[in-house]
Amino acid sequence: MTLDDLKHAQRERLIFLDRCLTWRGMANRRDLIERFGISTAQAALDFRVYLGLARSTPPIYDPVRKTYIAATEHEPLAPSGLTEAFDILASGDESMPSAALPRPERKADRRTIALLHQAIRSGKAVHVRYTSISSGADDEQWIAPTRFTSDGESVHVRAHSFKHGEYRNYLPIRIDPDSSFEEKLLAEPLPEDVDWNTRAIIWLRPKSGLSDRQASVVRSEFGFEGEFLRVETRKALEFFFNRRWGLDTKGARLERAKTEYEPIAPAWPNDN
């Protein structure tokens, strides 16, 4: 009996329960009831199922505090990071402005996204007008989009540019919504997207200049013990790495030690 044997709805509830126990260290039926709008009876059933699943380290009901308390050696059924669990910790505080710092909201045109998505699916090239902020010029060209990617801040489209004869990352927002969006079947298969199919292994270390003590704080903060922290991504996304990890900013506490590349076996043959 595992989580996977359950129906989607109940699995969701048990994962939520699991996170409450993991991060709050406690949970009530009430938590389930408020979150999922189920009855007390169902919530009680969910608890019993959970207890059955958490064989090794089951939570214990504390009649004094009237809640279930996670075992000290509690082992989460479904691992989660603190960031993902933030809403569980912040909940109850519905006030505006929120407890989370707002992020830049990058707008995008629904229709453009859908067109790109369909071009990706059907393997077509589309004609777009793209504004490059560096050159500042509106630029008509055919591109063959292959997938969406994310640098954590905004969503990009990875596409082969016939004009430049290479794969590039495009920001959908800079595609003119009034582009023709004319479609064209690909005459010949696209070249391999080498940068996409190259793994970039980036080794980070505490920024030089930090004291030993500071360096050890940095290490524990990013969860590594040895000399280096190893992070893996694709070469095609490496350009965004420094910004994402704040390596270029003044207060940076990590720096790159070295970077290695190795080819990735394509998931499917001929997957660009």
Add this chain to the structure above:
Amino acid sequence: MTLDDLKHAQRERLIFLDRCLTWRGMANRRDLIERFGISTAQAALDFRVYLGLARSTPPIYDPVRKTYIAATEHEPLAPSGLTEAFDILASGDESMPSAALPRPERKADRRTIALLHQAIRSGKAVHVRYTSISSGADDEQWIAPTRFTSDGESVHVRAHSFKHGEYRNYLPIRIDPDSSFEEKLLAEPLPEDVDWNTRAIIWLRPKSGLSDRQASVVRSEFGFEGEFLRVETRKALEFFFNRRWGLDTKGARLERAKTEYEPIAPAWPNDN
């Protein structure tokens, strides 16, 4: 009849469906079946309910492409940003490494978080040893945690520090897991957290030095038309704003024009 009249499970499914139509521009029963593990019959029912809800701009079934196509004037039932919808667009590509740039994973000690959470709930002060990276010193003190916050990268605890006589943001990861965590009931109510209860309204504009054309790209990219973009947060979180929005980095395309403050009516009386 609205989304809210539905049960949680079905609502989730319809929201997913809505996002497929919004961002992919198309949807199948198969999408629901794969995502939620339901039967074809149930997926068909969900579609019918969705069509009932999307009265004004219902999607249309295209028998040639064998999918539902979103109306050109499609109005999402549940608004969503592109970033949230990224997983819907990237799905199907399960390969590692993923299509998303990895983010720094900030580890945290389960037990510490749970202790803080319980101290917040019960309004107690706790004794902790905290490592300040600036001073580099381990620092024993009593703090009275009031809430969790997030700067988008890591989770903080907002707490009143008795040692410093003010509210501060603490990184749970820097709290020594071997602190005593001795608890103490608050002798007297905490002072008001003024910075928390102050709204910071930040007005941004395209970075000076950009050409008119570039500035207009920036405007459309961040979704504002006038001179300024208005962002609202709490003064207590303002310290993190520039980093979150990349205002300090070399390639920054926005800059702060002005900042206004105004008091927020506390959600609950005496809510610190």
Add this chain to the structure above:
DNA sequence: AAATGTCCATCTAGAAATTATACGATCAAA
């Protein structure tokens, strides 16, 4: 032209999940 496959839809019976309701127990606080 016919067969096959893949979507869509619908129907019905039955299984499973969930609710409504009632009842009982423990403990803390008023």
Add this chain to the structure above:
DNA sequence: TTTGATCGTATAATTTCTAGATGGACATTT
């Protein structure tokens, strides 16, 4: 002592969902 908040249980009724069968439209393959 009473009240209220938890917890738990049990049963019957209701709702939700599935299984399996049937049919239609269309594209592709034979």
